[in-house]
Amino acid sequence: MPGVAGPDREIRGYGPNPPKIRWENDAKVAINIVINYEEGSEMTFAMGDGVNDGMYELPFNVDEQRDLAKESMYEYGSRAGIWRLFRTFDRYDIPITVFGAAVALERNPEVAKKIIERGDELVGHGYRWIDHYHYTREEERDLIEMAMDSFDKLGLKPEGWYCREMSTNTRELLVADGRFLYDSDYYGEDLPYWTFIDGKSHLVVPYSLVVNDCRYIMGTGFAAPSDFVEIAKRTVQQLLDDGDDCGRMMSIGLHPRITGNPARTHGLAEFIAWAKEQEGVVFMRRNDIAKKFIEQVPRPETPEDRPNR
Template structure:
């Protein structure tokens, strides 16, 4: 018996995914060497999408009966088995001060944004929902609360999506995109079945949107990023100062404008009011926006604008074989 045949008997040896595993099929090859040559508004080569993750007030807390305190905060320790009032106040900084500092910055610099909004967070601070509508920004569904969807059954997750959408409707918001805190193997299938969503952003594997198929139906994925994301101020190996984040944003723009081919690309910048809403970090964000606006071939776009521009140039495929993946 050959070595390969001997090895293949071991459960850990695989060169392809197993059939019947729940969730979307992996799409490892993607566009490969020949991505589609797309252009954005004003014939720009790079579309920058600023995303505000608005979660404050919907996070896990003892105050809401969750029996735990959430993460992604400024202090490197946790209070257990009781309310963490310090952590709660850090989240409240985002809803009380940070979000408004950021909105003032976007107003002054005339920049459109996308808001990944948790429904409960907007219910508890409806002035933020009104500001999104007033500015003409885009809302992407970020769950009913800021919770991990993979922890729930398929039917429970379906109910959570419906609860969120009903809440958004009451606030006058109608998202066409979705981004969970942590998606489940059922999330994308549920979104396609629902029929109200053009795209989801629960994906980090590309710098361009792409079409996929879920149970025979085409669906767009608009990738997100945790690399150009302010969560790295407070978790993991990340930014020691606003200058670090500024440097990463600038270098990302320069590379994507001159990436060795003529293909246009998108760039996501993920922000949180409780993090970038702090003064020094907002100042660095404003400096970046002013710098990026001076670069030739750059446009700031909402996520829905990127999705629609992409669809104009790479139309919805009717079958999996029609996808432009090469």
């Protein structure tokens, strides 16, 4: 619509003929586990924000002052939960992607060291865990630059980006910046796809909030770890036999302050052990999914060169 900021909507997608992608080891389903590492960068009175952030175990709020209970629940993720998750990934020898907020990693650099040691992928998750749509284009550009400078000092080189909530300027800023292979600020696909921004091709590697542990605490899904395991298994089973011969990707979104709690980690481990036994399934980092896709669906020169669009 003329005069409306932001990218065009892309409703049609691949339609009935998506590309027949295969992943590492000729797998049909690529599972990407994402750790959203935000603890210590969230909005708090302690950091001068005048508000206490959400995504909290109980729907209680302390207004107009610090909420020490809520702060401590976030700190569970950085003190205990993240390390329980890393031990689980080490035990099952699987790669992951970390959506990391720069300030969270600055305040707990041992986590950054562990990401590097394991060979995991960092995706830029903002300078802080904040909604980018609150900021002007110039402010958002500065926030992206501050985040990338911070990651560089920690020895991390993100190839991807995922905001808490993107703005209508985010994707244009990422393309203009030139350092990003892809972004994941999109929920509308089970496969990466090419889009065009200011005449330049740009890769989108979609994310999902369906197999996501926010459903433990937001009243829309998981009452017990068995609920998480059930929906995760059924997602894999459907993608393995989705009515065609096309491969697809699956995103699992986790937070150390949520799934880092023991019972939920136990459910995650149950699913990982099961998935590793399934033929045609592989765990991959998000940047590796992007590169494997590009091998099979090369960067298009024009919008008309895109497959089945």
